[in-house]
Amino acid sequence: MSKISKFRTVVAAIAGVAIAGPALANACLRPEERGALDVRALQTYLMVSALNCQKGESYNQFIRRFGNELSSANRVTNAYFTRAYGGQARTRFDSNNTNMANEHSEDAIRAGSFFCRDAEPLFQGALATPGPQLAQFAAQRNIPQSVTAPECPAAGAPAARQAAARRR
Numbered sequence: 485m486s487k488i489s490k491f492r493t494v495v496a497a498i499a500g501v502a503i504a505g506p507a508l509a510n511a512c513l514r515p516e517e518r519g520a521l522d523v524r525a526l527q528t529y530l531m532v533s534a535l536n537c538q539k540g541e542s543y544n545q546f547i548r549r550f551g552n553e554l555s556s557a558n559r560v561t562n563a564y565f566t567r568a569y570g571g572q573a574r575t576r577f578d579s580n581n582t583n584m585a586n587e588h589s590e591d592a593i594r595a596g597s598f599f600c601r602d603a604e605p606l607f608q609g610a611l612a613t614p615g616p617q618l619a620q621f622a623a624q625r626n627i628p629q630s631v632t633a634p635e636c637p638a639a640g641a642p643a644a645r646q647a648a649a650r651r652r
Contacts, residue, residue, distance in 0.1 A: 511568035512636035519619030520560035525584060525629040526622035527554060530607065532588040537600035542607040549611060553618045568633070583630045591628070 513521070527546075534543030547554065565573040565580070592599040606625065613621040 511564070511633060513564065513631070513633045514636050516560055517564040518635065519623070520557040520564070521629055521631050522622035522627070523553060523557035523619050524561055524581075525627040526610065526618075526625065527557075528581070528584045529588050529627045530603075530610065532585060532592055533599070533603035533606065536589070536592045537603045539603055539607060542604070542611075546607065546610055550615060550618055553615050557619075564631075580630055584628075587628060587630065 530539075530543055530546055534540050562573070562577060565577040569576045595602075609625075610618070610621060
């Protein structure tokens with residue numbers, strides 16, 4: 485292989501990564517991924533509440549009650565990060581978790597005494613929620629999270645049909 489051919493191959497590979505990188509980073513969210521991210525945001529928010537408001541027992545009850553749902557949310561979230569970021573998935577996943585905890589801690593500081601006042605009703609509401617409805621409960625609470633990817637189009641949506649037609 486000549487030097488020019490090697491150079492072209494390297495340039496093509498770099499261009500492919502440069503083009504694919506942003507596309508991977510902006511991977512859309514499937515409904516189950518959005519639900520899992522909402523559950524993870526709720527868990528992180530409750531963890532920060534437990535630490536800031538002496539609600540450790542309430543947090544432990546939450547973890548015991550929803551262990552299966554939390555494990556599932558963790559698996560789905562990991563799968564999303566793998567799909568969205570490939571080889572950087574673990575780093576991005578860890579960074580997202582850290583950023584979310586920091587943002588919730590900053591919310592606690594800004595809210596002052598109101599943060600802890602609101603923590604107990606949130607724990608009570610979460611603990612009263614049936615397991616299969618935890619993602620819905622979390623979404624209704626509109627707890628901030630740092631993943632801002634768009635929703636994936638529905639399988640029958642025109643964009644999905646057009647993409648499928650192009651693959652044929």
